[in-house]
Amino acid sequence: MAQGQVRQLGCSSSSLPAFSLLLPLPGEARKAACKQILGLAWAEMAACGRGLRRAVGASPHPALRRAHSDARGRLKPEYDAVVIGAGHNGLVAAAYLQRLGVNTAVFERRHVIGGAAVTEEIIPGFKFSRASYLLSLLRPQIYTELELKKHGLRLHLRNPHSFTPMLEEGTAGKVPRSLLLGTDMAENQKQIAQFSRKDAQAFPKYEAFMNRLALAIDPLLDAAPVDMEAFQRGSLLQRLKSLSTLKPLLQAGRILGAQLPQYYQVLTAPAVKVLNQWFESEPLKATLATDSVIGAMTSPYIPGSGYVLLHHVMGGLEGMRGAWGYVQGGMGALSDAIASSATAHGASIFTEKTVAKVQVSSGGRVQGVVLQDGSEVRSKVVLSSASPQITFLKLTPQEWLPEEFVERISQLDTQSPVTKINVAVNRLPDFLAAPNAPRGQPLPHHQCSIHLNCEDTLLLHQAFEDAMDGLPSHRPMIELCIPSSLDPTLAPPGCHVISLFTQYTPYTLAAGKAWDEQERNAHADRVCDCIEAYAPGFKGSVVGRDILTPPDLERVFGLPGGNIFHCAMALDQLYFARPVPLHSSYRCPLRGLYLCGSGAHPGGGVMGAAGRNAAHVVFRDLRSM
Numbered sequence: 001m002a003q004g005q006v007r008q009l010g011c012s013s014s015s016l017p018a019f020s021l022l023l024p025l026p027g028e029a030r031k032a033a034c035k036q037i038l039g040l041a042w043a044e045m046a047a048c049g050r051g052l053r054r055a056v057g058a059s060p061h062p063a064l065r066r067a068h069s070d071a072r073g074r075l076k077p078e079y080d081a082v083v084i085g086a087g088h089n090g091l092v093a094a095a096y097l098q099r100l101g102v103n104t105a106v107f108e109r110r111h112v113i114g115g116a117a118v119t120e121e122i123i124p125g126f127k128f129s130r131a132s133y134l135l136s137l138l139r140p141q142i143y144t145e146l147e148l149k150k151h152g153l154r155l156h157l158r159n160p161h162s163f164t165p166m167l168e169e170g171t172a173g174k175v176p177r178s179l180l181l182g183t184d185m186a187e188n189q190k191q192i193a194q195f196s197r198k199d200a201q202a203f204p205k206y207e208a209f210m211n212r213l214a215l216a217i218d219p220l221l222d223a224a225p226v227d228m229e230a231f232q233r234g235s236l237l238q239r240l241k242s243l244s245t246l247k248p249l250l251q252a253g254r255i256l257g258a259q260l261p262q263y264y265q266v267l268t269a270p271a272v273k274v275l276n277q278w279f280e281s282e283p284l285k286a287t288l289a290t291d292s293v294i295g296a297m298t299s300p301y302i303p304g305s306g307y308v309l310l311h312h313v314m315g316g317l318e319g320m321r322g323a324w325g326y327v328q329g330g331m332g333a334l335s336d337a338i339a340s341s342a343t344a345h346g347a348s349i350f351t352e353k354t355v356a357k358v359q360v361s362s363g364g365r366v367q368g369v370v371l372q373d374g375s376e377v378r379s380k381v382v383l384s385s386a387s388p389q390i391t392f393l394k395l396t397p398q399e400w401l402p403e404e405f406v407e408r409i410s411q412l413d414t415q416s417p418v419t420k421i422n423v424a425v426n427r428l429p430d431f432l433a434a435p436n437a438p439r440g441q442p443l444p445h446h447q448c449s450i451h452l453n454c455e456d457t458l459l460l461h462q463a464f465e466d467a468m469d470g471l472p473s474h475r476p477m478i479e480l481c482i483p484s485s486l487d488p489t490l491a492p493p494g495c496h497v498i499s500l501f502t503q504y505t506p507y508t509l510a511a512g513k514a515w516d517e518q519e520r521n522a523h524a525d526r527v528c529d530c531i532e533a534y535a536p537g538f539k540g541s542v543v544g545r546d547i548l549t550p551p552d553l554e555r556v557f558g559l560p561g562g563n564i565f566h567c568a569m570a571l572d573q574l575y576f577a578r579p580v581p582l583h584s585s586y587r588c589p590l591r592g593l594y595l596c597g598s599g600a601h602p603g604g605g606v607m608g609a610a611g612r613n614a615a616h617v618v619f620r621d622l623r624s625m
């Protein structure tokens, strides 16, 4: 690795943080220290399997934290470009810029790179994709252009990918039904026919309909939105140039053709209205509707949820449209691969370097950043993968931004319904609807997104309504994933890591309550009770858990309001209105400052598109400087 270049990897790939600290110690001392670290965790758990309740809600063990903060590198006083935040988008932007010959440095405030695409060993021996956990949306060209496989990326495709067990049917002692969906259409139709033959017939047509929409949206994702500002206020040359930004829109229109009005309806209608046009059975509709509300403080009964539905079917893996998979080593391994691609070409990535301020010259041009430790780093341009609110309200001197722009940024909708719970278990959940194999090895449904409390769209709506009253849902929507069912590197033998993506939990609780330890545990207990009803014995298998409510997501990952997409993926905050109208081209009113994260087009998810698009815009601007 070149001098002045520091790359801090997460707990994924080859780094074993706590243990690497112990390696220099002699045998006995190492054993003792190891025991101390693992103490109440692995050793005790393996012995009695009773659990590590002490770890409930715990933050990383100090030893783990230290392991990430040791490295330091020589910081140069000047780069061509500085990127704020080593979220995956910041890393993608750095990788592209560096390949284009722009000398780039990335500064990350945390001890680990990846932002919300990160692996952390919260509970010793258990590696969690602590925030995002499933890969699908990453733009296909990023894999190839950044040579991510060469840089260590390994994927586990999931087939089947979706499992929805029924709860109520299990109460009379018989095996309840479940809905298992994957890539085999004939098998999917058999599964759906358990609930409705008519729906089984309609399903392939629905898939083809949605795939066409996803195909049409594709070109829009890989380019900056139509440049309305250049159209309105630019020189003649700028106006002519901006005509090219219309091309992806025209391409999309051509693909949709005469069906454009139907597709317009999908984007604007409540998801339930769209699904009702195709299907009659609630388990299928509710399973599909979960994708329409993921990460959004909305119900499938509310207009606009159809767009979120699309946002979650427009990805793919290994050439398979709509496929979602696990990254070997957790999501941090993806960030590591992108970082490796960037540093291999000469980019520098620094962790535990918080940017305190964007520096602006007296002439109103960005000229670098000031770090929290007081160091000044000069650069021609600054890109930020931090959220729009952090970038423009906290890091940019306000006198350089128009008042109206600041006001609009401060009014962004950043509501979030999500509480992420990462759970370590000492055995696989045993679902009433699909009992475990005799030796407890993973079965096909264990690799799926397991949808709980998702057998009826009204259940989802009721869960949403609780949050509207300021309460965590009584019966929350739960997406349960067990990445270790396909990737044994994540947990000790026989044990598993479980990701629980739960909603709805409002950021602000009613009746003056706060998200203190009691409330956090109460929500996690409610979620565990729900899982227990579907899979008796689950609660007894839990050996530790990490609870991230919206305020925790804000604190740990820098997500305002806990919003997993930096700001809501609502129709009024998309495309040429993302983050705000007239500033959707990654540029902002301050020359030389750019957004390159999820707060910019095309928004949230581990997509890399914002980073890639922003890098191209910045490169063009640098050439004309």
Ligand SMILES: Cc1cc2nc3c(=O)[nH]c(=O)nc-3n(C[C@H](O)[C@H](O)[C@H](O)COP(=O)(O)OP(=O)(O)OC[C@H]3O[C@@H](n4cnc5c(N)ncnc54)[C@H](O)[C@@H]3O)c2cc1C
Pocket (backbone or CB within 6 Å): 084, 085, 086, 087, 088, 089, 090, 107, 108, 109, 110, 113, 114, 115, 116, 117, 130, 131, 132, 133, 134, 135, 136, 137, 353, 354, 355, 356, 385, 386, 387, 390, 395, 418, 420, 501, 553, 557, 558, 559, 563, 564, 565, 566, 596, 597, 598, 599, 603, 604, 605, 606, 607
């Ligand atoms: C709980 C959860 C589950 C999710 N699940 C999925 C999923 O399964 N699949 C999927 O595709 N998407 C998922 N998402 C969404 C996805 O993870 C995010 O949209 C995406 O990772 C955001 O990437 P980013 O690079 O734009 O920003 P971020 O990942 O937010 O990165 C921004 C970075 O900037 C850093 N930063 C902020 N301020 C400063 C500063 N002053 N100085 C230096 N650094 C700073 C932050 O620490 C952070 O590392 C999930 C998100 C969450 C939170």
